[in-house]
């Protein structure tokens with residue numbers, strides 16, 4: 001064991017410490033000090049300050065996580081968007097999807113009745129109603145499953161976000 005001389009990083013007092021010590025308390029100002037060395041040179045750092053810096057780093061890390069979470073969620077939302085008949089993009093809802101399916105079925109039936117009662121031959125026209133219904137129902141199911149998947153993902157996102165904010169508030 002060799003004694004080395006360091007100066008207190010708080011009050012500047014000279015302190016003798018073992019070159020093996022990691023920590024020392026200043027005899028004069030009672031600061032808790034961490035003994036650091038760089039090559040042959042020994043110096044001290046005030047422990048409270050080290051802790052403060054670590055806290056800041058942790059806070060910044062949490063803030064970054066929060067930002068990343070929000071950014072990822074924004075991207076995810078875009079993948080859930082569906083285009084409605086007006087060309088507007090929106091997140092599908094279960095109700096909206098069901099309503100879309102019902103409108104397609106009712107519209108298709110009306111079309112079939114209307115074209116079936118038309119004079120003349122082409123029996124092909126009523127069949128378009130069936131196609132219309134099929135496309136509408138498939139679209140409705142597709143939007144419906146998107147809507148429920150969106151709800152699941154949103155709940156996960158909300159939970160993660162709440163947790164991060166709680167961690168940030170506790171700092």
Ligand SMILES: [Zn+2]
Nearest residue numbers: 008011026029
């Ligand atoms: Zn001191």
